[in-house]
Amino acid sequence: MTSPKTARADTGKPLGEFGRIDRYFRPLASGFPGARGLADDAAVFGVPPDQELVVTTDAMVAGVHFFPDDAPGDIAAKLLRTNLSDLAAMGAAPYAYTLVTALPKTVGEEWLAGFAAGLGEDQARFGIALAGGDSVSTSGPITLSVTAFGLVPKGGAVPRWGGRPGDRVYVTGSIGDAALGLEIAYGTLEVADDSARAALLGRLRRPDPRTTLGPRLVGLATGCLDVSDGLVADLGHLCEESGCAAVLESGRVPLSNAARSVIGDDPARFAMALTGGDDYELLFTAAEHAAPALAALSAETSVPVTAIGHLLEGPAGEVTVTDAQGRILDLPTRGWDHF
Amino acid sequence: MTSPKTARADTGKPLGEFGRIDRYFRPLASGFPGARGLADDAAVFGVPPDQELVVTTDAMVAGVHFFPDDAPGDIAAKLLRTNLSDLAAMGAAPYAYTLVTALPKTVGEEWLAGFAAGLGEDQARFGIALAGGDSVSTSGPITLSVTAFGLVPKGGAVPRWGGRPGDRVYVTGSIGDAALGLEIAYGTLEVADDSARAALLGRLRRPDPRTTLGPRLVGLATGCLDVSDGLVADLGHLCEESGCAAVLESGRVPLSNAARSVIGDDPARFAMALTGGDDYELLFTAAEHAAPALAALSAETSVPVTAIGHLLEGPAGEVTVTDAQGRILDLPTRGWDHF
Incomplete structure (x- = not known):
């Protein structure tokens, strides 16, 4: 002591x-x-x-x-x-x-x-x-x-490295709020709508760890981590540890109303949401057949769970991000770089 | 991570x-x-x-x-x-x-x-x-x-608060080396003898935690803590948590050869040894009848264990320090003060 x-x-x-x-x-x-x-x-x-x-x-x-x-x-x-x-x-x-x-x-x-x-x-x-x-x-x-x-x-801890080609990729809650909140805090993003502004700053300052849902993923999720470096970077970590690649369908990524209103049609702001850190949502993978159980779990816990892509055979850690039309989306960065 | x-x-x-x-x-x-x-x-x-x-x-x-x-x-x-x-x-x-x-x-x-x-x-x-x-x-x-x-x-952890009036007070190893080493490091104590100097600095920099003896005290010691604030202050902590007082016979406190040579007849340096911190020796209490078992344990582990006083009924946390003649020794401080 x-x-x-x-x-x-x-x-x-x-x-x-x-x-x-x-x-x-x-x-x-x-x-x-x-x-x-x-x-x-x-x-x-x-x-x-x-x-x-x-x-x-x-x-x-x-x-x-x-x-x-x-x-x-x-x-x-x-x-x-x-x-x-x-x-x-x-x-x-x-x-x-x-x-x-x-x-x-x-x-x-x-x-x-x-x-x-x-x-x-x-x-x-x-x-x-x-x-x-x-x-x-x-x-x-x-x-x-x-x-x-x-x-x-015992033996139930969900590792980062359990993802398998064919697994679906899921994320809880909504993505990008904290990254946009950080820009607001820095003064580099102006948001006129007070309630949107408060919502985004709130997500930055008081993230909502998924402590109820997380333990229920034991035996359901094959791989899991929390989004702290940015969605794309963290999916890259999961893939790297799992020895496979992933496709991330950016059009499916869940956004809060506040984030959607701030992003609008701005691709740079959308990229910010996909690659900014600090969301502290769970990003996990599960076999196709787990989908009904996950839907039931989401309903029971009132935590949104959204399928946003899938794993596939390929270079370990490679994440291909596609847009709503299935075209490859070029991002300026994957996210926070520890390397 | x-x-x-x-x-x-x-x-x-x-x-x-x-x-x-x-x-x-x-x-x-x-x-x-x-x-x-x-x-x-x-x-x-x-x-x-x-x-x-x-x-x-x-x-x-x-x-x-x-x-x-x-x-x-x-x-x-x-x-x-x-x-x-x-x-x-x-x-x-x-x-x-x-x-x-x-x-x-x-x-x-x-x-x-x-x-x-x-x-x-x-x-x-x-x-x-x-x-x-x-x-x-x-x-x-x-x-x-x-x-x-x-x-x-299970249930065996040795608490600070288990000392009882009548228990003997023991300490492992030797006391005061780190405190004297700290004075050397500060340049406020000159030690001509290179080997004594190195020994004291060594005890400051690389304390020797009693990881072998400690676990063997389970069931033997009634109360225990490690000396980090100074011998007198830490005995005070043990007594406070145990709701009793203690007599510390300073003439019995084990000193290394290096410490003894540096202290000589200087009461201020002796006080420094008794009240300086960072020794990381174990200070513990045990019932009278545990003495033979402790002697055997000391021999087996090659860790010196010395009886230096006893607990008694009295104001919780009061430590009376006596000299070799049994007279009360006045110390300028009890040691590191967190209060």
């Missing part, structure tokens, strides 16, 4: 590490006995014998992954939700998480209170609790990371 | 996130099937039904927890070992870990190679493997965190 330190004892601060943990973080751990009240060196928990633990870690840095003046509750929500989205992409149900905060001394209690409130709201919403963590100070920007734990039936 | 991003696509770098993961981190995960080759959204692993998972997180920031020009292999070792020490303090055997790196763009491949080599050496030494993680860039200092997983028999 505590870190080594090279700096010397730093007393006289209004509320030190233990005080801040007490006030803001201990309440978040009260629902999870394994957290041991954040009073021990570590958390302790069991995993049911018929289940496995799914573990994911995502970090966010102010100025890189969020705007420094974003509301602390939004930052908390995005931090937790991006991790929950990774769990969902594995077919895992949320269980617990640990949190590391590295905060500059300029971050005061108001920020912390907003941040903790955001975590608390999302804990209730997604049924997850704080199990432990560490808080340190930094001379740099706010740096946050969450390690999230989920549970999945 | 990947984070959301607000900055736009950043291409043309010599080796991007995926390239760096491929070259430096994927080999560290090859021994752990649950890591899924770092190619999936998350790691997946089971926990044997008779065991529980112990989870701890420690973060380190350049300039706060280590010196920016420390050797990257030393930084890696300290990062991993401080986490392994937390596991040992719970009685848990090392199992796996996840890693988050937030690195400034100035950190090049040479640093990364040294850092990964340090992790690799320690993985072999402590029998642990990389299970997953995230790597992001930052405009601030190098920021690192590890979440470490250990296994402990």
Whole structure:
């Protein structure tokens, strides 16, 4: 729970590490006995014998992954939700998480209170609790990371690499909202309609991880990941790991009303939606015969599931994007490039 | 495995996130099937039904927890070992870990190679493997965190709060080396003897987590934590959580030859040893009748175990430090103050 330190004892601060943990973080751990009240060196928990633990870690840095003046509750929500989205992409149900905060001394209690409130709201919403963590100070920007734990039936985790030629490609919800929201946030996209503008910014700031649908994909989906680098790039990742190619029928890609109104007939904006990141929808593949089960699941969970293409034999990772007329669509980029 | 991003696509770098993961981190995960080759959204692993998972997180920031020009292999070792020490303090055997790196763009491949080599050496030494993680860039200092997983028999984790009046207080190894090493590193302590100097700096840079002895304390120790804030402060934490007081007989506190030679008759330096942090020895309590078993365990594991005091009824967290003559020793501070 505590870190080594090279700096010397730093007393006289209004509320030190233990005080801040007490006030803001201990309440978040009260629902999870394994957290041991954040009073021990570590958390302790069991995993049911018929289940496995799914573990994911995502970090966010102010100025890189969020705007420094974003509301602390939004930052908390995005931090937790991006991790929950990774769990969902594995077919895992949320269980617990640990949190590391590295905060500059300029971050005061108001920020912390907003941040903790955001975590608390999302804990209730997604049924997850704080199990432990560490808080340190930094001379740099706010740096946050969450390690999230989920549970999945033994052997049931849905891998990225399970897609097979002939499988249909599906995506949940709608695509492109966050990418358009990011352009609005940057001031490079003007949207006159207030409600469309709010909807797109909302999707950027508070993505909606598919934690209900994800675990239901176990045994149905052959491959799955969440859309964080952009739809085309992420389909490329799935294909690469699965050793096949894909056709993405862009005319079938589900768009929200807000996105549709902003995109209009502008091919550049449409490309932005197809290749922008941060949607945190599930992109998955399933055999043809799974279609009726997926339709029923979509109806039951009220999560839209749309078929947008298929996998085929071909160079691993190759994604051909077609337009509504079946012609090949040339995109300026596939999406966020980690390479 | 990947984070959301607000900055736009950043291409043309010599080796991007995926390239760096491929070259430096994927080999560290090859021994752990649950890591899924770092190619999936998350790691997946089971926990044997008779065991529980112990989870701890420690973060380190350049300039706060280590010196920016420390050797990257030393930084890696300290990062991993401080986490392994937390596991040992719970009685848990090392199992796996996840890693988050937030690195400034100035950190090049040479640093990364040294850092990964340090992790690799320690993985072999402590029998642990990389299970997953995230790597992001930052405009601030190098920021690192590890979440470490250990296994402990069900219900066997040793808590901080299990100490009882009458229990003896024990500590492993020797105390104060890291605190003296830190003064040397700061240039505020001159040590002429090269080997003493190297020994003290070595203990600061590469603490020796008690991963072999720790798990053997299950069922023997009543309370345990690792010494990271300073011996007196950490004994205070144990007492506070256990609801009792303690007497610490400073004349019994084990010192290394290097520490003894540097301390000499200087009470200020002795106080430094008693209250300085970063020793990462185990400080634990056990009933009187456990003494023979502890002596045998010490002999078997070649880890020195020394009785240094006892718990008693009294104000929770009160630690009375006595000198060799049984007189009360006044210390300028208890140690690192998080409050």
